[in-house]
Amino acid sequence: MGESGDEARDLPEDTVGLLAGLTTTRAIRRYRDEPVPQDVLRDILFAATRAPSGSNRQPFRFLVLTDGQHALRARRLIGDSARTLWAAKVEHDGYHRGSGTTAGSPKSRMAEVMQAYVDHLESVPVIVLPCLVRYRSPRPTEGGSIYPACQNLLLAARALGYGGVMTGFQRLAEPELRQVLDIPDNVLIAGTITLGKPAGGHGPVRRRPLGELVFADRWEHAPDWAVDPPGAAYTAAGPPSKE
Amino acid sequence: MGESGDEARDLPEDTVGLLAGLTTTRAIRRYRDEPVPQDVLRDILFAATRAPSGSNRQPFRFLVLTDGQHALRARRLIGDSARTLWAAKVEHDGYHRGSGTTAGSPKSRMAEVMQAYVDHLESVPVIVLPCLVRYRSPRPTEGGSIYPACQNLLLAARALGYGGVMTGFQRLAEPELRQVLDIPDNVLIAGTITLGKPAGGHGPVRRRPLGELVFADRWEHAPDWAVDPPGAAYTAAGPPSKE
Numbered sequence: 255m256g257e258s259g260d261e262a263r264d265l266p267e268d269t270v271g272l273l274a275g276l277t278t279t280r281a282i283r284r285y286r287d288e289p290v291p292q293d294v295l296r297d298i299l300f301a302a303t304r305a306p307s308g309s310n311r312q313p314f315r316f317l318v319l320t321d322g323q324h325a326l327r328a329r330r331l332i333g334d335s336a337r338t339l340w341a342a343k344v345e346h347d348g349y350h351r352g353s354g355t356t357a358g359s360p361k362s363r364m365a366e367v368m369q370a371y372v373d374h375l376e377s378v379p380v381i382v383l384p385c386l387v388r389y390r391s392p393r394p395t396e397g398g399s400i401y402p403a404c405q406n407l408l409l410a411a412r413a414l415g416y417g418g419v420m421t422g423f424q425r426l427a428e429p430e431l432r433q434v435l436d437i438p439d440n441v442l443i444a445g446t447i448t449l450g451k452p453a454g455g456h457g458p459v460r461r462r463p464l465g466e467l468v469f470a471d472r473w474e475h476a477p478d479w480a481v482d483p484p485g486a487a488y489t490a491a492g493p494p495s496k497e
Numbered sequence: 498m499g500e501s502g503d504e505a506r507d508l509p510e511d512t513v514g515l516l517a518g519l520t521t522t523r524a525i526r527r528y529r530d531e532p533v534p535q536d537v538l539r540d541i542l543f544a545a546t547r548a549p550s551g552s553n554r555q556p557f558r559f560l561v562l563t564d565g566q567h568a569l570r571a572r573r574l575i576g577d578s579a580r581t582l583w584a585a586k587v588e589h590d591g592y593h594r595g596s597g598t599t600a601g602s603p604k605s606r607m608a609e610v611m612q613a614y615v616d617h618l619e620s621v622p623v624i625v626l627p628c629l630v631r632y633r634s635p636r637p638t639e640g641g642s643i644y645p646a647c648q649n650l651l652l653a654a655r656a657l658g659y660g661g662v663m664t665g666f667q668r669l670a671e672p673e674l675r676q677v678l679d680i681p682d683n684v685l686i687a688g689t690i691t692l693g694k695p696a697g698g699h700g701p702v703r704r705r706p707l708g709e710l711v712f713a714d715r716w717e718h719a720p721d722w723a724v725d726p727p728g729a730a731y732t733a734a735g736p737p738s739k740e
Protein backbone atom coordinates (compact mmCIF):
# COMPACT_ATOMS: atom_id res chain seq x y z
CA MET A 255 0.00 0.00 0.00
CA GLY A 256 1.59 3.29 -1.06
CA GLU A 257 1.11 5.84 1.70
CA SER A 258 3.37 8.58 0.40
CA GLY A 259 0.86 10.19 -1.94
CA ASP A 260 3.79 11.46 -3.97
CA GLU A 261 3.10 9.54 -7.13
CA ALA A 262 -0.14 9.14 -9.01
CA ARG A 263 -1.63 5.63 -8.87
CA ASP A 264 -4.28 4.17 -11.17
CA LEU A 265 -7.73 3.21 -9.92
CA PRO A 266 -8.14 -0.51 -9.13
CA GLU A 267 -9.99 -2.90 -11.44
CA ASP A 268 -13.72 -3.28 -10.87
CA THR A 269 -15.17 -6.38 -9.26
CA VAL A 270 -18.77 -5.10 -8.99
CA GLY A 271 -20.93 -4.07 -11.98
CA LEU A 272 -22.44 -0.59 -12.21
CA LEU A 273 -26.13 -1.57 -12.28
CA ALA A 274 -25.55 -4.23 -9.63
CA GLY A 275 -23.84 -1.68 -7.40
CA LEU A 276 -26.63 0.85 -7.82
CA THR A 277 -29.36 -1.62 -6.97
CA THR A 278 -27.76 -3.55 -4.10
CA THR A 279 -25.70 -1.02 -2.12
CA ARG A 280 -27.23 -0.63 1.32
CA ALA A 281 -26.54 1.38 4.45
CA ILE A 282 -23.68 -0.15 6.47
CA ARG A 283 -23.62 0.81 10.17
CA ARG A 284 -21.43 -1.93 11.66
CA TYR A 285 -17.71 -1.86 10.87
CA ARG A 286 -14.68 -3.98 11.57
CA ASP A 287 -12.21 -2.32 13.90
CA GLU A 288 -9.60 -1.54 11.25
CA PRO A 289 -8.59 1.70 9.52
CA VAL A 290 -9.40 2.52 5.90
CA PRO A 291 -6.08 2.71 4.00
CA GLN A 292 -5.20 6.07 2.48
CA ASP A 293 -5.13 4.55 -1.00
CA VAL A 294 -8.74 3.47 -0.55
CA LEU A 295 -9.70 6.89 0.81
CA ARG A 296 -8.11 8.51 -2.24
CA ASP A 297 -10.11 6.29 -4.60
CA ILE A 298 -13.38 6.84 -2.71
CA LEU A 299 -12.94 10.61 -2.65
CA PHE A 300 -11.81 10.73 -6.27
CA ALA A 301 -15.04 8.99 -7.30
CA ALA A 302 -17.06 11.32 -5.08
CA THR A 303 -15.61 14.44 -6.67
CA ARG A 304 -16.31 13.21 -10.24
CA ALA A 305 -20.05 13.71 -9.56
CA PRO A 306 -21.99 16.39 -11.44
CA SER A 307 -22.94 19.74 -9.90
CA GLY A 308 -24.74 22.86 -11.13
CA SER A 309 -22.73 24.51 -13.96
CA ASN A 310 -19.90 22.13 -12.94
CA ARG A 311 -19.01 24.63 -10.22
CA GLN A 312 -18.11 21.80 -7.81
CA PRO A 313 -19.01 23.64 -4.64
CA PHE A 314 -18.59 20.37 -2.71
CA ARG A 315 -15.80 19.78 -0.22
CA PHE A 316 -15.16 16.63 1.80
CA LEU A 317 -13.66 16.96 5.25
CA VAL A 318 -12.17 13.63 6.30
CA LEU A 319 -11.95 12.94 10.04
CA THR A 320 -9.69 10.09 11.11
CA ASP A 321 -7.15 10.40 13.93
CA GLY A 322 -5.95 14.00 13.80
CA GLN A 323 -6.16 16.34 16.77
CA HIS A 324 -9.14 18.30 15.45
CA ALA A 325 -10.76 15.19 14.06
CA LEU A 326 -10.84 13.54 17.48
CA ARG A 327 -12.55 16.54 19.06
CA ALA A 328 -15.04 16.72 16.17
CA ARG A 329 -15.82 13.01 16.50
CA ARG A 330 -16.78 13.40 20.14
CA LEU A 331 -19.04 16.32 19.32
CA ILE A 332 -20.77 14.38 16.57
CA GLY A 333 -21.13 11.33 18.84
CA ASP A 334 -22.85 13.39 21.54
CA SER A 335 -25.15 15.00 18.99
CA ALA A 336 -26.01 11.60 17.51
CA ARG A 337 -26.94 10.08 20.88
CA THR A 338 -29.20 12.99 21.75
CA LEU A 339 -30.91 12.93 18.35
CA TRP A 340 -31.33 9.17 18.39
CA ALA A 341 -32.82 9.19 21.92
CA ALA A 342 -35.38 11.74 20.73
CA LYS A 343 -36.20 9.59 17.70
CA VAL A 344 -36.65 6.46 19.81
CA GLU A 345 -39.23 8.35 21.81
CA HIS A 346 -40.90 10.10 18.87
CA ASP A 347 -41.08 7.05 16.59
CA GLY A 348 -41.99 4.64 19.39
CA TYR A 349 -39.09 2.22 18.98
CA HIS A 350 -39.72 0.88 22.50
CA ARG A 351 -43.45 0.50 22.06
CA GLY A 352 -45.56 -2.09 20.21
CA SER A 353 -43.43 -4.71 18.42
CA GLY A 354 -40.37 -2.82 19.66
CA THR A 355 -40.80 -4.71 22.94
CA THR A 356 -40.50 -8.08 21.16
CA ALA A 357 -36.91 -9.31 20.91
CA GLY A 358 -36.00 -10.13 17.32
CA SER A 359 -38.79 -8.12 15.71
CA PRO A 360 -37.63 -5.92 12.78
CA LYS A 361 -38.36 -2.87 14.89
CA SER A 362 -36.39 -3.90 17.97
CA ARG A 363 -33.55 -5.16 15.78
CA MET A 364 -33.34 -1.81 13.96
CA ALA A 365 -33.33 -0.04 17.34
CA GLU A 366 -30.47 -2.26 18.56
CA VAL A 367 -28.36 -1.62 15.47
CA MET A 368 -28.93 2.12 15.68
CA GLN A 369 -28.19 2.26 19.41
CA ALA A 370 -24.89 0.43 18.92
CA TYR A 371 -24.08 2.74 15.98
CA VAL A 372 -24.54 5.97 17.94
CA ASP A 373 -22.95 4.52 21.12
CA HIS A 374 -19.68 4.00 19.24
CA LEU A 375 -19.82 6.78 16.66
CA GLU A 376 -16.52 8.24 17.88
CA SER A 377 -14.70 5.07 16.96
CA VAL A 378 -15.93 4.32 13.44
CA PRO A 379 -12.92 4.02 11.11
CA VAL A 380 -13.66 7.19 9.11
CA ILE A 381 -16.09 10.08 9.36
CA VAL A 382 -16.50 12.37 6.34
CA LEU A 383 -18.34 15.69 6.53
CA PRO A 384 -19.68 16.57 3.08
CA CYS A 385 -19.84 20.37 2.80
CA LEU A 386 -21.39 22.79 0.33
CA VAL A 387 -19.68 26.15 -0.25
CA ARG A 388 -22.50 28.56 -0.97
CA TYR A 389 -21.91 31.27 -3.59
CA ARG A 390 -25.48 32.60 -3.41
CA SER A 391 -28.33 32.62 -0.90
CA PRO A 392 -29.74 29.20 0.07
CA ARG A 393 -32.39 27.65 -2.15
CA PRO A 394 -34.25 24.34 -1.81
CA THR A 395 -32.46 22.78 -4.79
CA GLU A 396 -28.91 23.59 -3.67
CA GLY A 397 -28.47 20.01 -2.48
CA GLY A 398 -28.27 19.06 -6.17
CA SER A 399 -24.64 20.17 -6.06
CA ILE A 400 -23.55 18.09 -3.04
CA TYR A 401 -25.71 14.97 -2.59
CA PRO A 402 -24.91 13.37 -5.97
CA ALA A 403 -21.27 13.46 -4.85
CA CYS A 404 -22.25 11.88 -1.49
CA GLN A 405 -23.97 9.05 -3.34
CA ASN A 406 -20.89 8.56 -5.53
CA LEU A 407 -18.86 8.37 -2.32
CA LEU A 408 -21.02 5.63 -0.80
CA LEU A 409 -21.11 3.67 -4.07
CA ALA A 410 -17.33 3.92 -4.44
CA ALA A 411 -16.91 2.56 -0.93
CA ARG A 412 -18.99 -0.43 -1.98
CA ALA A 413 -16.92 -0.86 -5.15
CA LEU A 414 -13.80 -1.18 -2.98
CA GLY A 415 -15.19 -3.60 -0.40
CA TYR A 416 -16.17 -0.96 2.14
CA GLY A 417 -19.51 0.46 3.21
CA GLY A 418 -21.10 3.44 4.84
CA VAL A 419 -24.15 5.52 5.54
CA MET A 420 -25.07 9.21 5.49
CA THR A 421 -26.92 10.74 8.45
CA GLY A 422 -27.73 14.19 9.81
CA PHE A 423 -26.25 13.32 13.21
CA GLN A 424 -23.91 16.35 13.25
CA ARG A 425 -26.88 18.71 13.48
CA LEU A 426 -26.84 19.62 17.18
CA ALA A 427 -23.06 20.11 17.17
CA GLU A 428 -22.79 22.43 14.19
CA PRO A 429 -21.66 25.62 15.93
CA GLU A 430 -18.91 23.78 17.83
CA LEU A 431 -17.87 21.84 14.73
CA ARG A 432 -17.40 25.10 12.81
CA GLN A 433 -15.10 26.33 15.55
CA VAL A 434 -13.06 23.16 15.96
CA LEU A 435 -12.69 22.53 12.22
CA ASP A 436 -12.52 26.15 10.95
CA ILE A 437 -15.57 25.71 8.72
CA PRO A 438 -16.70 29.14 7.41
CA ASP A 439 -20.24 30.45 7.87
CA ASN A 440 -21.08 30.33 4.16
CA VAL A 441 -20.54 26.56 4.16
CA LEU A 442 -23.41 24.10 4.70
CA ILE A 443 -22.42 20.98 6.62
CA ALA A 444 -24.61 18.69 4.55
CA GLY A 445 -24.38 15.51 6.62
CA THR A 446 -22.21 12.98 8.40
CA ILE A 447 -20.94 10.00 6.43
CA THR A 448 -19.34 7.09 8.29
CA LEU A 449 -17.21 4.51 6.48
CA GLY A 450 -15.51 1.22 7.22
CA LYS A 451 -15.16 -2.44 6.37
CA PRO A 452 -18.57 -4.08 6.92
CA ALA A 453 -18.81 -6.36 9.96
CA GLY A 454 -21.20 -9.28 10.12
CA GLY A 455 -24.12 -9.94 7.81
CA HIS A 456 -26.21 -7.24 6.21
CA GLY A 457 -29.66 -7.75 4.71
CA PRO A 458 -30.84 -6.77 1.24
CA VAL A 459 -31.87 -3.29 0.11
CA ARG A 460 -35.54 -2.85 1.03
CA ARG A 461 -37.60 -0.28 -0.83
CA ARG A 462 -41.21 0.45 -1.66
CA PRO A 463 -42.58 -1.10 -4.86
CA LEU A 464 -41.64 0.80 -8.03
CA GLY A 465 -45.26 1.61 -8.86
CA GLU A 466 -45.53 3.76 -5.73
CA LEU A 467 -42.51 5.87 -6.69
CA VAL A 468 -42.71 6.31 -10.46
CA PHE A 469 -45.41 8.22 -12.32
CA ALA A 470 -45.88 8.92 -16.03
CA ASP A 471 -47.64 11.83 -17.71
CA ARG A 472 -49.31 12.97 -14.44
CA TRP A 473 -48.82 12.90 -10.69
CA GLU A 474 -49.83 9.57 -9.11
CA HIS A 475 -50.42 7.86 -12.46
CA ALA A 476 -48.13 4.82 -12.35
CA PRO A 477 -47.16 3.47 -15.80
CA ASP A 478 -47.77 -0.24 -16.45
CA TRP A 479 -44.05 -0.79 -17.00
CA ALA A 480 -43.21 0.22 -13.40
CA VAL A 481 -42.86 -3.39 -12.21
CA ASP A 482 -40.07 -4.55 -9.88
CA PRO A 483 -37.68 -7.23 -11.14
CA PRO A 484 -37.87 -10.68 -9.48
CA GLY A 485 -36.39 -10.86 -6.00
CA ALA A 486 -36.93 -7.22 -5.01
CA ALA A 487 -37.21 -6.92 -1.22
CA TYR A 488 -39.96 -4.66 0.00
CA THR A 489 -40.55 -2.42 2.94
CA ALA A 490 -43.09 0.06 4.12
CA ALA A 491 -41.88 3.64 3.92
CA GLY A 492 -39.84 5.22 6.67
CA PRO A 493 -39.63 4.63 10.38
CA PRO A 494 -41.97 2.27 12.21
CA SER A 495 -45.56 3.31 12.66
CA LYS A 496 -46.41 4.56 16.14
CA GLU A 497 -48.18 1.52 17.49
CA MET B 498 -38.53 -6.05 -26.03
CA GLY B 499 -41.38 -6.73 -23.62
CA GLU B 500 -43.68 -3.72 -23.42
CA SER B 501 -46.54 -5.27 -21.50
CA GLY B 502 -45.14 -4.80 -18.02
CA ASP B 503 -47.23 -7.74 -16.91
CA GLU B 504 -44.39 -10.00 -15.91
CA ALA B 505 -41.34 -9.22 -13.85
CA ARG B 506 -38.11 -9.22 -15.84
CA ASP B 507 -34.59 -9.49 -14.45
CA LEU B 508 -32.09 -6.66 -14.69
CA PRO B 509 -29.62 -6.99 -17.60
CA GLU B 510 -26.00 -8.09 -17.10
CA ASP B 511 -23.47 -5.33 -16.41
CA THR B 512 -21.01 -4.22 -19.09
CA VAL B 513 -19.57 -1.26 -17.11
CA GLY B 514 -17.80 -1.54 -13.76
CA LEU B 515 -19.00 0.36 -10.69
CA LEU B 516 -15.88 2.47 -10.04
CA ALA B 517 -15.42 3.07 -13.78
CA GLY B 518 -19.02 4.24 -14.07
CA LEU B 519 -18.70 6.58 -11.07
CA THR B 520 -15.53 8.21 -12.38
CA THR B 521 -16.33 8.52 -16.10
CA THR B 522 -20.06 9.29 -16.36
CA ARG B 523 -20.48 12.78 -17.76
CA ALA B 524 -23.36 15.08 -18.65
CA ILE B 525 -24.96 14.09 -21.98
CA ARG B 526 -26.92 16.85 -23.73
CA ARG B 527 -27.08 15.57 -27.33
CA TYR B 528 -29.31 12.58 -28.05
CA ARG B 529 -30.17 10.42 -31.00
CA ASP B 530 -33.71 10.88 -32.23
CA GLU B 531 -35.04 7.59 -30.89
CA PRO B 532 -37.25 6.71 -27.91
CA VAL B 533 -36.00 5.05 -24.73
CA PRO B 534 -37.68 1.61 -24.55
CA GLN B 535 -39.95 1.00 -21.58
CA ASP B 536 -37.76 -1.89 -20.43
CA VAL B 537 -34.83 0.49 -20.19
CA LEU B 538 -36.92 3.11 -18.39
CA ARG B 539 -37.99 0.46 -15.88
CA ASP B 540 -34.39 -0.51 -15.18
CA ILE B 541 -33.23 3.11 -14.87
CA LEU B 542 -36.06 4.02 -12.48
CA PHE B 543 -35.62 0.85 -10.47
CA ALA B 544 -31.98 1.75 -9.88
CA ALA B 545 -32.94 5.33 -9.01
CA THR B 546 -35.43 4.21 -6.37
CA ARG B 547 -32.90 1.88 -4.66
CA ALA B 548 -30.99 4.96 -3.46
CA PRO B 549 -30.84 5.79 0.25
CA SER B 550 -32.97 8.51 1.88
CA GLY B 551 -33.42 9.83 5.41
CA SER B 552 -34.86 7.09 7.66
CA ASN B 553 -35.49 5.16 4.41
CA ARG B 554 -38.69 7.19 4.03
CA GLN B 555 -38.25 7.36 0.26
CA PRO B 556 -39.97 10.71 -0.20
CA PHE B 557 -38.74 10.74 -3.82
CA ARG B 558 -41.07 10.41 -6.80
CA PHE B 559 -40.10 10.39 -10.46
CA LEU B 560 -42.53 11.86 -12.97
CA VAL B 561 -41.68 10.56 -16.45
CA LEU B 562 -42.66 12.76 -19.39
CA THR B 563 -42.63 11.11 -22.81
CA ASP B 564 -45.51 11.47 -25.30
CA GLY B 565 -48.66 11.68 -23.19
CA GLN B 566 -51.09 14.57 -23.41
CA HIS B 567 -49.95 16.25 -20.19
CA ALA B 568 -46.32 15.41 -20.86
CA LEU B 569 -46.36 17.29 -24.17
CA ARG B 570 -47.77 20.41 -22.53
CA ALA B 571 -45.24 20.17 -19.70
CA ARG B 572 -42.36 19.74 -22.17
CA ARG B 573 -43.25 22.99 -23.93
CA LEU B 574 -43.41 24.83 -20.60
CA ILE B 575 -40.00 23.50 -19.57
CA GLY B 576 -38.54 24.36 -22.99
CA ASP B 577 -39.71 27.97 -22.73
CA SER B 578 -38.38 28.26 -19.18
CA ALA B 579 -35.03 26.78 -20.26
CA ARG B 580 -34.58 29.20 -23.14
CA THR B 581 -35.31 32.20 -20.94
CA LEU B 582 -32.95 31.00 -18.21
CA TRP B 583 -30.18 30.16 -20.66
CA ALA B 584 -30.44 33.56 -22.41
CA ALA B 585 -30.02 35.25 -19.03
CA LYS B 586 -27.00 33.04 -18.25
CA VAL B 587 -25.36 33.82 -21.60
CA GLU B 588 -25.60 37.49 -20.74
CA HIS B 589 -24.62 37.13 -17.05
CA ASP B 590 -21.69 34.77 -17.62
CA GLY B 591 -20.47 36.56 -20.76
CA TYR B 592 -20.66 33.58 -23.15
CA HIS B 593 -20.59 35.99 -26.14
CA ARG B 594 -17.71 38.05 -24.85
CA GLY B 595 -13.96 37.43 -24.72
CA SER B 596 -13.01 33.98 -26.06
CA GLY B 597 -16.73 33.36 -26.63
CA THR B 598 -16.35 35.28 -29.91
CA THR B 599 -13.68 32.85 -31.17
CA ALA B 600 -15.17 29.91 -33.08
CA GLY B 601 -13.97 26.60 -31.63
CA SER B 602 -12.88 27.97 -28.25
CA PRO B 603 -14.07 25.88 -25.25
CA LYS B 604 -16.34 28.75 -24.26
CA SER B 605 -18.05 29.22 -27.62
CA ARG B 606 -18.36 25.44 -28.04
CA MET B 607 -20.06 25.11 -24.64
CA ALA B 608 -22.42 27.93 -25.62
CA GLU B 609 -23.28 26.18 -28.90
CA VAL B 610 -24.02 22.86 -27.20
CA MET B 611 -26.19 24.55 -24.57
CA GLN B 612 -28.08 26.65 -27.13
CA ALA B 613 -28.88 23.57 -29.20
CA TYR B 614 -29.91 21.73 -26.02
CA VAL B 615 -32.43 24.36 -24.90
CA ASP B 616 -33.65 25.02 -28.47
CA HIS B 617 -34.81 21.41 -28.75
CA LEU B 618 -35.63 20.60 -25.14
CA GLU B 619 -39.23 19.70 -26.06
CA SER B 620 -38.02 16.88 -28.29
CA VAL B 621 -35.48 15.06 -26.10
CA PRO B 622 -36.46 11.37 -25.84
CA VAL B 623 -37.39 11.49 -22.13
CA ILE B 624 -37.78 14.16 -19.47
CA VAL B 625 -37.97 13.07 -15.83
CA LEU B 626 -39.01 15.44 -13.06
CA PRO B 627 -37.50 14.25 -9.76
CA CYS B 628 -39.82 15.32 -6.94
CA LEU B 629 -39.54 15.41 -3.15
CA VAL B 630 -42.70 14.90 -1.09
CA ARG B 631 -42.20 17.02 2.01
CA TYR B 632 -43.47 15.69 5.31
CA ARG B 633 -42.05 18.58 7.35
CA SER B 634 -41.04 22.18 6.75
CA PRO B 635 -38.17 22.73 4.28
CA ARG B 636 -34.61 22.50 5.57
CA PRO B 637 -31.28 22.95 3.74
CA THR B 638 -30.42 19.24 3.97
CA GLU B 639 -33.72 17.92 2.57
CA GLY B 640 -32.02 17.33 -0.80
CA GLY B 641 -30.24 14.40 0.86
CA SER B 642 -33.44 12.40 0.29
CA ILE B 643 -33.83 13.10 -3.45
CA TYR B 644 -30.48 13.86 -5.13
CA PRO B 645 -28.77 10.54 -4.31
CA ALA B 646 -31.64 8.93 -6.24
CA CYS B 647 -31.11 11.38 -9.13
CA GLN B 648 -27.46 10.38 -9.28
CA ASN B 649 -28.41 6.70 -9.27
CA LEU B 650 -30.76 7.48 -12.17
CA LEU B 651 -28.03 9.12 -14.28
CA LEU B 652 -25.54 6.36 -13.48
CA ALA B 653 -28.09 3.67 -14.38
CA ALA B 654 -28.68 5.38 -17.72
CA ARG B 655 -24.96 5.12 -18.36
CA ALA B 656 -24.95 1.45 -17.35
CA LEU B 657 -27.54 0.76 -20.03
CA GLY B 658 -25.92 2.71 -22.86
CA TYR B 659 -27.91 5.90 -22.36
CA GLY B 660 -27.00 9.27 -20.93
CA GLY B 661 -28.49 12.37 -19.40
CA VAL B 662 -28.08 15.50 -17.36
CA MET B 663 -29.90 17.20 -14.49
CA THR B 664 -30.70 20.92 -14.70
CA GLY B 665 -32.91 23.46 -12.94
CA PHE B 666 -34.50 24.53 -16.23
CA GLN B 667 -38.08 23.94 -14.99
CA ARG B 668 -37.77 26.78 -12.51
CA LEU B 669 -39.67 29.55 -14.27
CA ALA B 670 -42.49 27.19 -15.24
CA GLU B 671 -43.18 25.68 -11.84
CA PRO B 672 -46.65 27.13 -11.17
CA GLU B 673 -47.93 26.01 -14.60
CA LEU B 674 -46.25 22.61 -14.27
CA ARG B 675 -48.05 21.99 -10.99
CA GLN B 676 -51.36 22.70 -12.71
CA VAL B 677 -50.74 20.66 -15.84
CA LEU B 678 -49.26 17.67 -13.99
CA ASP B 679 -51.34 17.81 -10.77
CA ILE B 680 -48.26 18.18 -8.57
CA PRO B 681 -49.31 19.09 -4.99
CA ASP B 682 -48.01 22.15 -3.18
CA ASN B 683 -46.07 20.12 -0.58
CA VAL B 684 -43.94 18.62 -3.33
CA LEU B 685 -40.60 20.14 -4.36
CA ILE B 686 -39.85 19.82 -8.07
CA ALA B 687 -36.16 19.17 -7.54
CA GLY B 688 -34.91 19.46 -11.13
CA THR B 689 -35.32 18.44 -14.76
CA ILE B 690 -33.49 15.35 -15.98
CA THR B 691 -33.26 14.67 -19.72
CA LEU B 692 -32.34 11.22 -21.05
CA GLY B 693 -31.57 9.59 -24.36
CA LYS B 694 -29.06 7.65 -26.45
CA PRO B 695 -25.90 9.79 -26.74
CA ALA B 696 -25.29 11.32 -30.20
CA GLY B 697 -21.80 12.11 -31.45
CA GLY B 698 -18.62 12.26 -29.40
CA HIS B 699 -18.49 13.39 -25.80
CA GLY B 700 -15.35 14.48 -24.00
CA PRO B 701 -14.01 13.22 -20.67
CA VAL B 702 -15.24 14.20 -17.21
CA ARG B 703 -13.39 17.38 -16.25
CA ARG B 704 -13.10 18.29 -12.59
CA ARG B 705 -10.90 20.32 -10.29
CA PRO B 706 -7.84 18.57 -8.81
CA LEU B 707 -8.63 16.37 -5.81
CA GLY B 708 -6.47 18.44 -3.45
CA GLU B 709 -8.81 21.42 -3.91
CA LEU B 710 -11.87 19.41 -2.90
CA VAL B 711 -10.72 17.11 -0.10
CA PHE B 712 -9.57 18.22 3.33
CA ALA B 713 -8.43 16.20 6.35
CA ASP B 714 -8.60 17.13 10.04
CA ARG B 715 -9.40 20.82 9.30
CA TRP B 716 -10.96 23.03 6.65
CA GLU B 717 -8.62 23.77 3.72
CA HIS B 718 -5.94 21.33 4.92
CA ALA B 719 -5.48 18.95 1.98
CA PRO B 720 -4.02 15.55 2.95
CA ASP B 721 -0.96 14.36 1.01
CA TRP B 722 -2.88 11.35 -0.29
CA ALA B 723 -5.35 13.56 -2.20
CA VAL B 724 -3.61 13.05 -5.55
CA ASP B 725 -5.50 12.43 -8.81
CA PRO B 726 -4.88 9.16 -10.66
CA PRO B 727 -3.03 9.38 -14.01
CA GLY B 728 -5.12 10.69 -16.90
CA ALA B 729 -7.51 12.84 -14.86
CA ALA B 730 -8.85 15.71 -17.00
CA TYR B 731 -8.94 19.05 -15.27
CA THR B 732 -11.07 22.14 -15.45
CA ALA B 733 -11.41 25.40 -13.64
CA ALA B 734 -14.52 25.55 -11.48
CA GLY B 735 -17.86 26.57 -12.89
CA PRO B 736 -18.92 28.79 -15.76
CA PRO B 737 -16.43 30.87 -17.76
CA SER B 738 -14.87 33.85 -16.11
CA LYS B 739 -16.32 37.17 -17.19
CA GLU B 740 -13.60 38.33 -19.53
